Amino acid sequence: MLVKCTTASRHLYFQGLHPEPSLDHRLRSALLRRLGLRFEPSWKAAVKATLLIRNIGQLATPAGTDAVRGSSMDRLTVIKDAAIAIDLERIVWVGPEADLPPIDDPAPNEIDALGRTVVPGFVDSHTHFVFGGYRDEEFLWRAEGVPYMEIHERGGGIATSVNATRAASVDELMALAGNRLARMLELGVTTVEGKSGYGLDLETELRQLAVMSRLSSLQPVDIVPTYLGAHSIPMEFKGDPSGYVDYMIATVLPRVHEQSVARFCDIFCEKGVFELEESRRYLEAAAALGFKLKLHADELYRLGGAGLAAETGAISADHLLKADPVDLVKMANAGVVATCLPLTAFVLREPYPDVKAMMTAGCAVALASDLNPGSCYSQSIPLMFAIAVLYMGMSAEAALTALTLNGAAALDLAGDRGSLEPGKLADALILDAPSYRHLAYHTGMNIVDTVIKRGKVVSIRS
The missing domain is CATH 2.30.40 (Urease, subunit C; domain 1)
Known part of the structure; x- marks a missing residue:
């Protein structure tokens, strides 16, 4: 309507x-x-x-x-x-x-x-755009139907990205991440969240966050940094997730806070990675230092991460493919934004998020790309918009809201951007189309002609 x-x-x-x-x-x-x-x-x-x-x-x-x-x-x-x-x-x-x-x-x-x-300019509220190395061979293994554990045995998985990122210099990461940001800008992204999480040690996590800080002053896209050391369990703590949580709480979180290089802390709350109690302990420690909270929640199993997001006052809970409907109501009541990542489900050939259930529960839904080297090497806003409308049952109006104002809300920035209203940042896109509906209708095509960021033209195609 x-x-x-x-x-x-x-x-x-x-x-x-x-x-x-x-x-x-x-x-x-x-x-x-x-x-x-x-x-x-x-x-x-x-x-x-x-x-x-x-x-x-x-x-x-x-x-x-x-x-x-x-x-x-x-x-x-x-x-x-x-x-x-x-x-x-x-x-x-x-x-x-x-x-x-x-x-x-x-x-x-x-x-x-x-x-x-x-x-309005698009707000991509969930990405992992600072990383070294690629996993294209693993992508093709997955396309051939090779199971996850076999991919892991062949040397694939997140450890590949961790090793490559640890080996990359600041300059190398700057060049790689800068190119990804430039492509995002052409697609209409004016604000992006970026996560660390491919170091899993103090030095590399701080390096990833430092790259985001430096890039913020070198190009027009606003970057909102998130510390995601709790992305996986590093080899140094293999079989000891609780010990790794202790290490992050005692050593890494205080340094990240001291250097003011992250606004959010995130955790991969999942069975076999960080269980509910470990996630709760980590999030409470992060909140005590003043970090705002995010969760990767209920992607693979119905663990209760969505409910934990509501309990801890998180700004958003992301993925939510297996979330309990009761927990979605808790999220809605607590004002937690439900961030859906359609491109990841597309690449993994998994069922798409149940947006209708989220909206029926009263949730605010955001859409984000989840750009990362493993499960979703894509920042294609046009493809994401088309999937949301064609396969997830979202109206074009809801999809645009999810990618603008609700994306801003998922970063606690809705008072400042995400809509074209007096007082807000002048982040706007001129589309080469007669209607916003063409964002879905011109399927998979970039129809962004001109990007205006903070009142200045920063990208133009025509």
């Missing part, structure tokens, strides 16, 4: 920037415009802007400063013939171009959207 605003965006007027004009006033204004007369209604206060995006055929955005839950994800604000006024990094006005208020001097730069569609 759409909330269409074709003459005046009631939602945006309620942002407190303008009183809503009377119907009589609007009709007089429209008549004078049709007569070709210049007229600025008295209710329009001038705004200061450094950039105007004009001639937007369709503007589509979720709304609000918090995650959108359940069936509300199926609603967008859609404005025809729209414009956006931006002052430096922030949006100051959004609405029908016919209602654009006067702009203070000096005159701003302008972008002609050529009647195309504008949506």
